[in-house]
Amino acid sequence: MLLTINQLGAVIALLFLSSLSLVAQTEATELNIPKKVYNTIAVKGEAPDIDGDLSDAAWNDVAWSSGYVEFQPDVGTEPTQQTKMKITYDGKNLYIAFHCLESDKSKIERRLGRRDDFPGDWVEINIDSYNDDRTAFSFTASASGVKGDEFVSNNGNFDSSWNPIWYLATGENEEGWTAEMRIPLSQLRFSAEEIQTWGIQSTRRYFANEERSTWQPLPANPPGWVSEFGELRGIKGIKPQKQLEIQPFVLGQYDTFEEEVGNPFRDGDDFGGNVGLDAKIGITNDLTLDLTVNPDFGQVDADPGAIALDGFEIFFEERRPFFVENKSVFDFRVGGGADNVFFPRRIGRTPQGGTTFDASKGEYEDFPTNTTILGAAKFSGKTKDGWTIGVLESVTGKEFAEIELDNREEITDPLDLDGLLGEKRKELVEPLTNYFVGRVQKDFNDRNSFVGGIFTTTHRDMERSLDFLHTQAYTGGIDFRHNWKDRKYYIEGRGIISRVNGDPQAILNTQTSLTHLFQRVDAEHLEVDPDATSLSGTGGNLAIGRGSGKWRYELGGNWRSPGLELNDIGFLRRADRIVQFASVRRFWNNSTSWYRQANVGVEQTTQYDFDGNFNRIQYEGRAEINWKNNWFTEVGGAHKPRIFINSFLRGGPRWRFNEENFYFAAVGTDQRKKLSAIAVYVNSQAKQDNFSLNRYELRLNYQPLDALSLSLSTEYEMNPNKTQYVSQQSYAPATFGTRYITGEIEQETLSATLRVNYNINPNFTIQYYAQPFIAKGTYTNFNFVADSDNENLNERVTLFNQNQISEVDGGYAVDEDVDGTTDYSFGNPDFNFVQFRSNLVARWEYIPGSEVFLVWSQGIEGGASSRESLTDAFDSQVLGQQIRNTFLVKWTYRFVL
Incomplete structure (x- = not known):
């Protein structure tokens, strides 16, 4: 039985007040943790060499700060191994030294990875140089020397796309491993005040125990990240550094593809080049101007395969x-x-216009894949x-799209170059x-x-x-x-x-x-x-x-x-919606004899449209637990007693789906191991078998060497539906004068994503990415909508009988009144879509901020027969076809002025 609006409001209020009461009972147990302070002084003589050896004289003038406290899994306890930190500075740079103590050096994990991978053991410093409690700059050093850098916004949102220029070296001594950083002040933002006070936090990952400890102690589930930092004091007399960086690029590209006889745009290969420029200009110490002219994104991974029937x-x-x-x-x-x-x-989207291209006249078209960003x-x-x-x-x-008529058969004069090229025209497809x-x-x-x-x-x-x-x-x-x-x-x-x-x-x-x-x-x-x-x-x-x-x-x-x-x-999927939501979640933050951390939560949502229609209500629960052996389990489920969709019939009446129950379960092994796995199962089932979903996911990670890692993620999904939208056709006897046609679909999707990462050193990496994607849908039992909001599926739609519908070339003809005349027809909606994408990238950062890319990309997509299985479709459309190849060389150099 559905709740009325008043009853629903009472339930939500009770839920909210109950949780307030529970919070009040625990409020007194939460401690106010004092801020730690690190006092530094400027370098008196020569600045330290960034070599991982902390014996430079400059380090003797500042004190070690230690006393790191465990944050995960046991808040507020002594960490397994302590960490020490020193900070000094001069007029151009900030210097940080870390000594990560380790009583058993065989436990130090020196895995390699690309920048921002954060592999193995690592230590980092976060610097709130604005001292605004909301933003910070993060610098991470792995024991293997891999850099990580992130910009922190909104008191806890980490953005790894920020790539400043800074210097790092790591080393080892008899007591553990060391990290030494030099961060140019031009990469930070701070005020022009004579005496600076900055917020700082340092975190260490102790890989052997999957443990996090922090320099500034934190409560469990803190209200933010940057707002909880300690303080760095003692920096005096530094001047804001106006940043000026210019990074030109040059690239060459060679494409090969299957030659199409008669098509002037598909002669088998193509060569091109490009030049462009990126710049970063510090207008003030606080504000930066980023410029890009004719940018290239050739080394960016391709989008994953996907298909949407809605x-x-x-x-x-x-x-x-x-x-x-x-x-x-x-x-x-x-x-x-x-x-x-x-x-x-x-910005730079695929052009939205169309052309007058007509294949029946022997025309060929070269349509741009993206809009050029000037x-x-x-x-x-x-x-x-x-x-x-x-x-x-x-x-x-x-x-512009280029259109050309292949008229080479009409050429009588071999010197007639205009005739050889055929008739050409350009048509605008994006303004x-x-x-x-x-x-x-x-x-x-x-x-x-x-x-x-x-x-x-x-x-x-x-x-x-x-x-x-x-x-x-x-x-x-x-x-x-x-x-x-x-x-x-x-x-x-x-x-x-x-x-x-x-x-x-x-x-x-x-x-x-x-x-x-x-x-x-x-x-x-x-x-x-x-x-x-x-x-x-x-x-x-x-x-x-x-x-x-x-x-x-x-x-x-x-x-x-x-x-x-x-x-x-912007991005907007669906307008005309009003959504209410409420959620409560409980966390268990300290480990016990059988788990490290756990949480459980419940959530409720309702949805209306602006006509006052009550379209959806959903109750959902979710629990997560990290076991003592670092395996984890996630389970959850939802009950959806009411599902109405305004857009399902695409202009037709509001559509009702049957009541749905949904659940999922996921289990993962210890992700630190050389070989780890995650398995996921998702099930959804509607009453009267209106629709269902079974999804199986398996993700494998294997790191046989510190320098080599492999991951394979596979997903197989079956999603049958007795009322999948197919078409709408004019038919006078129908309600609203339109027949809304649905059908029973057997849909399967199979995809896999392979990633291989090999690190020659922290600055020279090779990555390979490949993803095949296959989606197949076969339709039977076509029907038309009789009563779109009826609770009973058998009353909601009416099946066509064998006398009413017949298969014709390319589709179906319907003689609904069985008078021997076709009343309307629709195309065959069956599909079998196949796509393959791969990318091999060698990246060398030969000096900080300057890079060389070597890229080899492959791609192909096509439609197989719906009678073929998923594996047969992949064989015929990928293995049996000539794949597009792109070879790209890109060079960049960053000038710091």
């Missing part, structure tokens, strides 16, 4: 370095999921007064476009609170052939967060408003897109306006909760109005 765009993470670095400054999420006001993959600039940083500022500007150029993002936040209330805003614009230099695109798109938003009682509790929220302008065709396309569906036949609150030249909407969220301690909880909601549109420069 029609929605698939979300892929941004991987390009220019846009990834410091991306947290521009982040502005709209509730849960991937929805965001700024989604940088819109240039981009990013101005970002944080001032000593607590202002976080981000401005991003990018321009993408016009893109000149300007993208702008402005972001600001201001800390106040002793850095316990902030307010901020964001503004984005997209402007297109429109031409008539592309009038289906928006001419302008604007988004504005505000956000805030307030923490109190030592940051244990918080309230946060954000609100946004959007507006898009364009030709009536462009706005009509937006109104009727899958994201909006203003034409939905049973939506009384929506109406299509074919003459509209703009569309506006709002969105946002509000949440309150506790973010630290043994008990954590949150209560809140979010919304996206029907007219909200973000997809010109």
Whole structure:
């Protein structure tokens, strides 16, 4: 029996108040931990050599600081092995020395990895040089000499895309291993004050026990990371260093592919080159301008294979370095999921236009895969007064598809070069476009609170052939967060408003897109306006909760109005939603005789649309435990008694799925071992076998040598559904004059991801990535929607009988009234999609910040017969075809001025 709204509110309130009571009982046991202080002095003579040997005279002038305290798995206890730290400085650099004590040096794990892999034993320092309790710069040294560096934002979000220039050497002595760092002050941001006070924290990973200890002791589940740092004092007289780095690149690329006879664009190979420039300019000590001109991202991994039968765009993470670095400054999420006001993959996207290309006339087309980014600039940083500022500007150029008619058979004169080349034309498929993002936040209330805003614009230099695109798109938003009682509790929220302008065709396309569906036949609150030249909407969220301690909880909601549109420069999957959520989680942080750490939580969500329809309710539970032997187990499940989807019939009436129960279980072995594994099983089952899901995952990691690691992740999924959407066809006797057709699908997906990493040394690495992906769907038992919101599946749809439907060439014909005349038809929806991607990259950082890349990429995709099995489809479409090859050499040099 479903809860009424009042009953649901009472349950949520009771849950919230109960957790408050439990927290109050444990509040008194939580201690206020005093801040540690390290006092340093400047180098008096020669600066220390960065060689891993700590015998330099400069180190004798500063004291060791020790007293590290275990943070994981047992908070507040003495670590297995202690760590000592020293810090000194001069006018240009900060120097840090670590002595990681080890009574049994055979336990030191010196695994190699690429930058930011954090392999084996490591030690790191985090520096809050702004002293703002929210942002920090992190530098990590593995025992093998591998560097790691991250920018920390929002009091705990680590971004490994930040790659500063700094110097590291590690060594070994009779008492353990050592690390020595030199960090140029130009890579940090700090005020111009004569006497500096910085926040610092140091963490050591003791690999043998999978243990973390910290220099500044921390409580279990702290309310943040940077806010809990200790202090570095004694730095005097240093001057902010204005950063100026210029990094040009040069590349050459050679492509080979299967020759297509008669196709002038597919002659078997292609050669090209490119030059570009990246620059980083310190406008002030606080604010940095990043520039890129004609950027290249050839060494970036390809996106994983995926297929979506619901029609929605698939979300892929941004991987390009220019846009990834410091991306947290521009982040502005709209509730849960991937929805965001700024989604940088819109910049340089695949062109959105089409052409008049006609294969039946013997024409061939060369369609660009991406839009050229002419240039981009990013101005970002944080001032000593607590202002976080981000401005991003990018321009993408016009893109044209080339179309050529193969008329070589008509050539009579062998010297007729114009005839040999055939008829050519170019058609515009993407206009000149300007993208702008402005972001600001201001800390106040002793850095316990902030307010901020964001503004984005997209402007297109429109031409008539592309009038289906928006001419302008604007988004504005505000956000805030307030923490109190030592940051244990918080309230946060954000609100946004959007507006898009364009030709009536462009706005009509937006109104009727899958994201909006203003034409939905049973939506009384929506109406299509074919003459509209703009569309506006709002969105946002509000949440309150506790973010630290043994008990954590949150209560809140979010919304996206029907007219909200973000997809010109952001990401929005579905508008017209109102979501309420509540969650509680309990943590057990100290180990016992049988586990190290554990937590368990429950969550409840409901969903409505702006017409007041109650579309979904879900109850979910999840538990995680890390066993004493470092194996782990995760289990969870959900009950979904009510599932309505407005978009399932793509403009048709609201659709109901049967009640669903879902659960998953995962178990993993000790991930430190040379050979480790993770196995995952996911099961979902709806009543009346409406749909089900069985997913099997196996992930293997093997490290036979310190320099060599291999990982293989495989996934097999079966997802049958008796009512998978197929098509909609006009048919007068049908409700709304349209027949909505579904079918029973047997869907299988198989994928595998192989990664091989070999490290010649910490600065010379070789990585190989390969992923085959196969997705197959076979349809039977076609039916039409009779009563879309009926609880009984057999009343919801009506099966076509054998007299009503017949298979024809390329599809199906339906004679619904059995009068001997076809009433409507639809295509064969069966599919068998095969894709293979691989990337072999050799990367050599020959001096800090300057690199050489050698890349070999392969790729192919195609459609196999639906009668073929998954393995047969892979054999015919990958092993049996000529694969595209790309060979790329890229050289960069970073000038530091």
